[in-house]
Amino acid sequence: MEYFLQQFINGIALGSIYGLIALGYTMVYGIIGMINFAHGDIFMIGGFIALIAFLCLVALGVTAVPLALFLVLIIAMLITALYGWVVERVAYRPLRHSFRLAPMLSAIGMAFVLGNFVQIAQGARVKPLPPLIPGGLILIDNGGFVVQVSNVQIIVVLTTLALMVIFSLIVARTRLGRDMRACEQDRTMAALLGVDTDRVISTTFVIGAALAAVAGFMYLIYYGVIDFYIGFVAGIKAFTAAVLGGIGSLPGAMLGGLAIGLIETMWSAYFSVQYRDVAAFSILIVVLIFMPTGLLGRPEIEKV
């Protein structure tokens, strides 16, 4: 039981990170019906920028950990958002009126460009970051197995929760969210009402990239290591999470992320670590057979 609880906590923390990345996939899909395969690499770049920013701050003498972390987070979000904006501008917007597969191919190309760029610029070796936030809360200690929530895990889950709330409020309440939903439903009609749809799409990419940067930052402080390849693996997992939750659905992305995180952790804990990806993807297949639109997705209704 204690063992299960511990794995559950680990799974939730990992799932939060996946969920944040999955949000970016699902948002972009909702608005332009395209899978942004470069999103995983945007997440990786977010992690790297966080690392670089942290080292810069240390060099500048900012050593108070909470302040440094906060600054790192803000810097990572801003610069990664810029990356997201540029990617959309360079690789997708020129292909907006092209055939459907063109932007997707372009996205796969962009993923390679970003991955290789970081590999060349930062080297292929794993970059470590010393643990910044030690300690944790001990929940159960009965002499045998100790169940503990580390402070990093608490930060990861709370940050994710806060972002989810803020993000849902933006989508539900603000002008921007309204425009996003309008573009999602009928982009041409939105344009006919004077909405600059290109700008709304750009903003979507910027927000998605900023969320991915937060995920990258949390990955960095959670695992303490980062390399240019994490974008691929985490990207695929988060994409799976978005599909599992029902692509296009925002709560679905979060739910899917948590589900994938939990499946992976539980499988590693009780069966074998090597096959955890197999487990995650198998569950995806099973879910899609019985619920083709994912857990919370709505069936696609063709417009007449």
Added chain:
Amino acid sequence: MNGGDTILDVVHLSMRFGGIVAVKDLSFSARRGGITALIGPNGAGKTTVFNCITGFYKPTTGMMRLGHAGGREFLLERLFDFRIAKLARVARTFQNIRLFSGMTVLENLLVAQHNPLMSASGYTLLGLVGFPGYLHAERAAIDLARYWLDRIGLIERADDAAGNLPYGDQRRLEIARAMCADPVLLCLDEPAAGLNAQESGALNDFLQFIRGEHKVSILLIEHDMSVVMEISDHVIVLDYGEKIADGSPRAIRDDPKVIAAYLGVADERTAEAIMEADQ
């Protein structure tokens, strides 16, 4: 031709799709503050004209000049995408209703007020932190939406999903949404389609109100002759992409070419409609 009292001047407009000529050398003008109807048998190219005016299609040849009351002029064929709505201030509705059906009735009307809200929200940033100017603009937007909902009798349903409204309500909501975009020219594609006699009577009043109170010029495609004859000041008849008649409703009604165009397609219902309107 292009005096201060002409809102839209269409000159030598042609639209070809491959070998098909949908609109052929069409010229007409619409009077400011008037209701201009575009009629004709099915496939005459009426909707194609609308699509050219609202930027859906790039016309093969021709010019469409829109003049604001202040003297500013726009060449619609040179404006892209959302700029036709934002700068030239042309709004339109569709034959098959295109509301944002998953959003609420109120939200539909607020999306149409995107541009004033956009500048007030300082491109989102100020809006997020609740800048007072933005809150004020948001309140004004809701007031305007409320005003139109009151007009079309849907104030009670403001928070329902637009897709759940009955058909006639959706039609009126689409017109109200177009009005929220603050247009100078409102293009309505068959607003009376699918409405019963009573509803189309109410539509007439509503359109008269828009023209009278809000000084918005209306360009109308309509098959329902009771609507066309009763409210339009000026009728243009298209057949096979060409203009065959142009004049007041009374003159159009007696024009033998128009009668031939309608009767020629053996559409008895249309012929009857013309007869009815005559009485």
